[in-house]
Amino acid sequence: MAKPALSAALLAALRKLDTPTVCNALELAAPERRGFGYTVDPLVCAAPELPAMVGYARTATLRAVQPSALAGAEAKARRLAYYEYVASGPGPTIMVIQDLDGARAGYGAWWGEVNTAIHKGLGCLGCVTDGSIRDLDMLAPGFQLLAGQVGPSHAFVHCVDFGTPVNVAGMAVRHGDLLHADQHGAVIVPEAVAGKVVEAAGLLARREAVMLKAARAKGFNLDKLRRAMADADEIH
Numbered sequence: 001m002a003k004p005a006l007s008a009a010l011l012a013a014l015r016k017l018d019t020p021t022v023c024n025a026l027e028l029a030a031p032e033r034r035g036f037g038y039t040v041d042p043l044v045c046a047a048p049e050l051p052a053m054v055g056y057a058r059t060a061t062l063r064a065v066q067p068s069a070l071a072g073a074e075a076k077a078r079r080l081a082y083y084e085y086v087a088s089g090p091g092p093t094i095m096v097i098q099d100l101d102g103a104r105a106g107y108g109a110w111w112g113e114v115n116t117a118i119h120k121g122l123g124c125l126g127c128v129t130d131g132s133i134r135d136l137d138m139l140a141p142g143f144q145l146l147a148g149q150v151g152p153s154h155a156f157v158h159c160v161d162f163g164t165p166v167n168v169a170g171m172a173v174r175h176g177d178l179l180h181a182d183q184h185g186a187v188i189v190p191e192a193v194a195g196k197v198v199e200a201a202g203l204l205a206r207r208e209a210v211m212l213k214a215a216r217a218k219g220f221n222l223d224k225l226r227r228a229m230a231d232a233d234e235i236h
Helices: 008-015 019-029 071-085 113-121 191-216 220-234
Strands: 053-063 094-097 109-111 124-129 144-147 158-162 166-168 171-173 176-184 185-188
Touching: 008 191, 019 176, 019 185, 019 191, 053 071, 053 124, 053 166, 071 158, 071 171, 094 166, 094 176, 109 113, 109 124, 113 124, 124 176, 144 176, 171 185, 191 220
Parallel strands: 053 094, 094 124, 124 144
Antiparallel strands: 053 158, 053 176, 166 171, 176 185
């Protein structure tokens, strides 16, 4: 497996942040990204208690309303090719899977007990999908799922393609994009500004600390708010 483009230390620093904080930091580090590059449609989070996941996108598309045109050995070979793609470097990885069934997206679940175990074993941290998930009490420990809905059946779910550009919950993703995701949703972090995102997050935290301290103190009023805002602006 190829080495990740970013250092382990930088990936670890990004994992300490929540996804809204990363979005805020991107407004400073890459202001042109303020209005896109993140999920905008609501998603169900399988494990809100898990920390953020940070990894490189592996993309795929699926359908579930109708059976695949492939069968037997051909279908098995196709699925194995998909898993080979999932395991390809660099890592760690996050699956981003678009459901192509349109208004019936989520008709069948790709994700459950077995697939989460397989993907985790292949170095995958989780998935962001507009499809459905199931087996919520039997998912691989630590494996995160953000999905369009929860459903009971896998119906005729099958992979259509992989490695191609996808759009999930309003976020356009390409193979290899660096993703940050938690219970709030997901955002693409341009690798060129990843370090600046961490720095900007620290700056924002220091500014917010001034505002929060003032707001939570006894006797807080508009005058103290104005003073806190001015003090926060002086932090660079």
